[in-house]
Amino acid sequence: KAGVTQTPRYLIKTRGQQVTLSCSPISGHRSVSWYQQTPGQGLQFLFEYFSETQRNKGNFPGRFSGRQFSNSRSEMNVSTLELGDSALYLCASSSGQFSGNTIYFGEGSWLTVV
């Protein structure tokens, strides 16, 4: 069975632009979460979606948004990019709610803002 797929893997954007990252969870998984990883802050939670509903949101500015589609695929968008948004963005999926279920991560999307 295919794992969690994230696209694009690498991208370079200019300050002020926006970016959309995509995540396809493991087939049958309905729960998707997003994390940002930077050297200074470690892994920080962005959003969690379950059956198209946002269940939880991390402490990030409104420039960061996300959504989940009926097929469980998820996208996150960052508008008005800043240099500090340069990071590895990781998507995770689980068959149900995270409690009691193994969580699987994709390979991540490396975003560089110049």
Next chain:
Amino acid sequence: GIQVEQSPPDLILQEGANSTLRCNFSDSVNNLQWFHQNPWGQLINLFYIPSGTKQNGRLSATTVATERYSLLYISSSQTTDSGVYFCAVLFRNSGNTPLVFGKGTRLSVIA
């Protein structure tokens, strides 16, 4: 507040050596997983282990939930074991709070 602390932060081993990584957590948990982050950034599942002991080849893990810690054992280490090891916890009494990650242990295995 809820916390996940990993130790040591850095570890350098000679190939073939054994090691123990530790994860302390501040409250009861519903979910605890160990991950290995490879040089390309992907987090690879090692164990789902909110309690008890599991083994997978040269790796094993033990979580003592009542004492709020988990240990990851790596035996006969290989250079491919290098990378960062993360412990991630879902706390039982935190409502919908997502997984909380420790800061990781960076392991370097030298040939």
